[in-house]
Amino acid sequence: xxxxxxxxxxxxxxxxxxxxxxxxxxxxxxxxxxxxxxxxxxxxxxxxxxxxxxxxxxxxxxxxxxxxxxxxxxxxxxxxxxxxxxxxxxxxxxxxxxxxxxxxxxxxxxxxxxxxxxxxxxxxxxxxxxxxxxxxxxxxxxxxxxxxxxxxxxxxxxxxxxxxxxxxxxxxxxxxxxxxxxxxxxxxxxxxxxxxxxxxxxxxxxxxxxxxxxxxxxxxxxxxxxxxxxxxxxxxxxxxxxxxxxxxxxxxxxxxxxxxxxxxxxxxxxxxxxxxxxxxxxxxxxxxxxxxxxxxxxxxxxxxxxxxxxxxxxxxxxxxxxxxxxxxxxxxxxxxxxxxxxxxxxxxxxxxxxxx
Amino acid sequence: xxxxxxxxxxxxxxxxxxxxxxxxxxxxxxxxxxxxxxxxxxxxxxxxxxxxxxxxxxxxxxxxxxxxxxxxxxxxxxxxxxxxxxxxxxxxxxxxxxxxxxxxxxxxxxxxxxxxxxxxxxxxxxxxxxxxxxxxxxxxxxxxxxxxxxxxxxxxxxxxxxxxxxxxxxxxxxxxxxxxxxxxxxxxxxxxxxxxxxxxxxxxxxxxxxxxxxxxxxxxxxxxxxxxxxxxxxxxxxxxxxxxxxxxxxxxxxxxxxxxxxxxxxxxxxxxxxxxxxxxxxxxx
Numbered sequence: 221x222x223x224x225x226x227x228x229x230x231x232x233x234x235x236x237x238x239x240x241x242x243x244x245x246x247x248x249x250x251x252x253x254x255x256x257x258x259x260x261x262x263x264x265x266x267x268x269x270x271x272x273x274x275x276x277x278x279x280x281x282x283x284x285x286x287x288x289x290x291x292x293x294x295x296x297x298x299x300x301x302x303x304x305x306x307x308x309x310x311x312x313x314x315x316x317x318x319x320x321x322x323x324x325x326x327x328x329x330x331x332x333x334x335x336x337x338x339x340x341x342x343x344x345x346x347x348x349x350x351x352x353x354x355x356x357x358x359x360x361x362x363x364x365x366x367x368x369x370x371x372x373x374x375x376x377x378x379x380x381x382x383x384x385x386x387x388x389x390x391x392x393x394x395x396x397x398x399x400x401x402x403x404x405x406x407x408x409x410x411x412x413x414x415x416x417x418x419x420x421x422x423x424x425x426x427x428x429x430x431x432x433x434x435x436x437x438x439x440x441x442x443x444x445x446x447x448x449x450x451x452x453x454x455x456x457x458x459x460x461x462x463x464x465x466x467x468x469x470x471x472x473x474x475x476x477x478x479x480x481x482x483x484x485x486x487x488x489x490x491x492x493x494x495x496x497x498x499x500x501x502x503x504x505x506x507x508x509x510x511x512x513x514x515x516x517x518x519x520x521x522x523x524x525x526x527x528x529x530x531x532x533x534x535x536x537x538x539x540x541x542x543x544x545x546x547x548x549x550x551x552x553x554x555x556x557x558x559x560x561x562x563x564x565x566x567x568x569x570x571x572x573x574x575x576x
Numbered sequence: 577x578x579x580x581x582x583x584x585x586x587x588x589x590x591x592x593x594x595x596x597x598x599x600x601x602x603x604x605x606x607x608x609x610x611x612x613x614x615x616x617x618x619x620x621x622x623x624x625x626x627x628x629x630x631x632x633x634x635x636x637x638x639x640x641x642x643x644x645x646x647x648x649x650x651x652x653x654x655x656x657x658x659x660x661x662x663x664x665x666x667x668x669x670x671x672x673x674x675x676x677x678x679x680x681x682x683x684x685x686x687x688x689x690x691x692x693x694x695x696x697x698x699x700x701x702x703x704x705x706x707x708x709x710x711x712x713x714x715x716x717x718x719x720x721x722x723x724x725x726x727x728x729x730x731x732x733x734x735x736x737x738x739x740x741x742x743x744x745x746x747x748x749x750x751x752x753x754x755x756x757x758x759x760x761x762x763x764x765x766x767x768x769x770x771x772x773x774x775x776x777x778x779x780x781x782x783x784x785x786x787x788x789x790x791x792x793x794x795x796x797x798x799x800x801x802x803x804x805x806x807x808x809x810x811x812x813x814x815x816x817x818x819x820x821x822x823x824x825x826x827x828x829x830x831x832x833x834x835x836x837x838x839x840x841x842x843x844x845x846x847x848x849x850x851x852x853x854x855x856x857x858x859x860x861x
Contacts, residue, residue: 291825298827315827319616386723390810393825431810433727447705559616566826571638573813573821 254497255281259293259303262286262437263458268513273504280497288437289393291566297321297489304492305501308352310343310483311395311554317346318559322487325350329499332506335524343483346556352485353502358520359551360396360480362473363455363463365445373473376400378452380423385430387451389444392434394569395557396454397424403477403552410555412565421568425575434573438462445470461519464535481551483523610833629834639818643839646815647846649729650797653736654744658789660737661744665785666778668745669752680749683742691739695806698735702726702807727809735803744789751785752778787854791847798843815839 265284287293290312316322344352401420402409435441444450511527611625702725709721801816822832
């Protein structure tokens, strides 16, 4: 009896192997079931930003957990969060690899991978391996109310200008503050000395007197700018797009020190059990309909170059400065932080907030 | 006998387990984490205990001022909230009569809406285009909107007093309701004026409730962080915000744990000293 069962199983497995890929691929996409958990930023849980996955695999349940910041997402993953997929940004990638929290991505399983330019692919590589899938990108710059500041803003130093006392809003983030000071003073961001860090701390402690509030989430900033409390702020394109949509007179500056730019990536948790579904999700994240929504709803760029080449809208072209060939050369990419820099810079920021 | 013991455990085991799992163990973990020198590596691996985080905090000294300030703010908030809650509790206990139940529900109505919503409502009241400023500008009393109302330490104090008043009223109400009404008759018979009656009978007998209300407000307020985040602006931070930053922004749990332990110990010391100064048992006698 037993032997017979073994024989049957053996033959069955041979047959399955011969079919290539096993039964999993045999299930039509719209019949595929299962569930995935994604740890993402507020807003990205909207179906617009994973519409291709939803239409292709309607029976797969996707659950979202929300992280408030890169640090928050990192701390959650480090504490053993069971999300299959998470969404960090440039600057915060190295730790996931160092602490063994991220799985290498098998890009041969991704049908849309060839649409991603090599420069973007490189951003997701750590220690020569593709740990992350580049997805959204954009600028950080100064957002200002054109009715309150008709003369415009042309330098990052505007965030510290006492002229705008009580109407400035900085992002609540130490590494972000170090980046801005580095641009203003021409420091090498990857090699900040302790003397420079002391000056940066001093500078932001003084800035605090002009700063109305530090914003933690984009909606907070949008509200402050819309009601006229905030005139000038550290901001991402998403806030710019939202405010333009609300009819608030705002502009997004081109500071002479250059804008900052960032790339958002997706990673798969080390030890994620449904690797196959996770890869399908990432592949669908690169697809066109999802990419178009990122561009049209948040004014962010997308790593699928077909999406970017398809932009015809003049406002969008302006948002990405597609017509200005010099803009990308004037852009500074966020370098990856080391654990030591993260500890020093966040402590510096806490001391700024605690200063008398 | 066995029956009584079984009843004892049946009643006490669930809360004990609950507190053990969600209060004692996390607290012990926090104390343990604060002795970790590095934030990297597996969370649950073994490490050599070190006082590095505490030494760093003592040498930098950046956060002491904020701890002192938070304690002072909590003191002011607890005093104000208790003082303002007293008349409410007094009214409910002695003046509301048959409608006391209805008024008590009214007092608790704010808790039916989320705390965030209530603070957002205050922001709408106090903002530069808010209700207060619009009204004052409209009536011509001020030319420019007042900026003092929101995004500073005062806004945090005002908001927290408002939030705590209903909480503070409850223990005072409970204490007032326990007072034997015949004591008032006796006081009146002996010729005490209403004011004297209040001063010599009502107030002393309600003091345990007042103290309970005071500490119920004071202790959580020292570590408050949500309200400063919402209405405090860039100069309204409290010690709790720094702790939160080290956990969620800096991913530095050992330092955050050390900061928490310092707050825990200093709050316990403050409460112990305060209770020593005002001896509860003497008050009740």
